[in-house]
Amino acid sequence: MNKKELLVINGAGPLCGEVSISGAKNSALPILAACVLGTEEIILDGVPALKDVEIMIEVLRHLGAKVDYLDKDTVKIDSSNINTCETPYELMDKMRASFVVMGPLLSRFKKAYTKAPGGCNIGARPIDFHLKGFEALGATSRVNDEEIAIETNGELIGNEVYLDFPSVGATQNIMMAAVLADGETTIENAAKEPEIVDLASFLSKMGAKIKGAGTSTIVIKGVEKLTGTRHTIIPDRIEAASYMIAAAMTKGNVTINNVIGSHIRPVIAKLIEMGANVEELEDEDVIKVSVDSKLKPTNIQTLPYPGFPTDAQAQFMALMTICDGESKIQETVFENRFMHVEQLNKMGAAIATSGNRATIVGVDKLHGADVKATDLRAGAALVIAALVAEGETRISDIYHIDRGYSDLVEKFTKLGANIKRVEI
């Protein structure tokens, strides 16, 4: 049986010092999946040490790729001997994002098989846009309780694909399905996230012809084959946002290294609006966050990029719990992303929800409690809240947090937090 662990945090003054941000989980996962397309050696730098990355590497190894760590965050991948286009359900079920390997498999083998990834704690998360895109390129899909089978008559043909919503995963899957297709594919209403741009720049280094990544129209001209390359994963904007929020929450003074300010404009803007000092040293990819007075309330609405990221919503809500007044949040990306509300309220927060809207009335203090990380960012929000709560907070189900934050205990400890991982 897996050992169970808790994070035990005692509220302890302002965070101070420097923290270095790891490579982005949400870039590393699709880029690792894209390695299926390379017939020569690929080296990736800045691969974050995370549970989700381990699972994606397990997927690649299951398919027949050779994956070796050259150091803690550098990985060498040789996909020349990939010998199956089927991803087992166990790996799909362990991590929903494994579905992003379907586009590359379809591209390379003109067919791909797995079983439906389930929904997750934050919502049902259907895959209809991904399938619609594959079908536009000439594939047929069979989806039932037993399998997802994407098949073609041996070729994929470029086409126009309009996404009803700028889905990140669907944009990535369709882009990767199209890179080896015959002719040109246009994705309209494509997602514009920096992780899409990073994937496109990686694929382009391998020889793909992609234009427009980062805008809502992406054009992919199919090529014969993709080669090997070396690529550095972009910094994790959500990890960076989490440390910036933690710095603000504790009225600290923290220098965040390896962060790209232009990737987190809404987070910076909202922190400034609330009264935090945010200084960007752009040439050096450094942001300093400090706070010297009580923060003001604000309102946020989550949106696709460049709007406010849903992946920073829970952490911002934690920050709002101790602001001077009433804040409001509207979550428009996922239908069920307020599971942290009940846990934050256990710590003394005053949050009420109605559908996808939350009202957060600032309180003077939070107090420690036994709480549960209900999903990845909910877990991060609890860690941030616990840093200022009076007394001890014990967070369970921390495997969610391990999906997306590398060296969390070490990084927070270095900033002066009183945080430890305890086995139970």
Ligand SMILES: CC(=O)N[C@H]1[C@@H](OP(=O)(O)OP(=O)(O)OC[C@H]2O[C@@H](n3ccc(=O)[nH]c3=O)[C@H](O)[C@@H]2O)O[C@H](CO)[C@@H](O)[C@@H]1O
């Ligand atoms: C590994 C990864 O990169 N995960 C990120 C990715 O998830 P992911 O790629 O799963 O998120 P999407 O952008 O696809 O989802 C956005 C919305 O579209 C809906 N939808 C999506 C696909 C589909 O076929 N049908 C459909 O209805 C989803 O249920 C959701 O409500 O983008 C999300 C939105 O920024 C982030 O929160 C996740 O951290």
Ligand SMILES: C=C(OP(=O)(O)O)C(=O)O
């Ligand atoms: C929702 C997230 O990830 P995933 O899409 O992998 O569940 C996240 O990173 O906050």
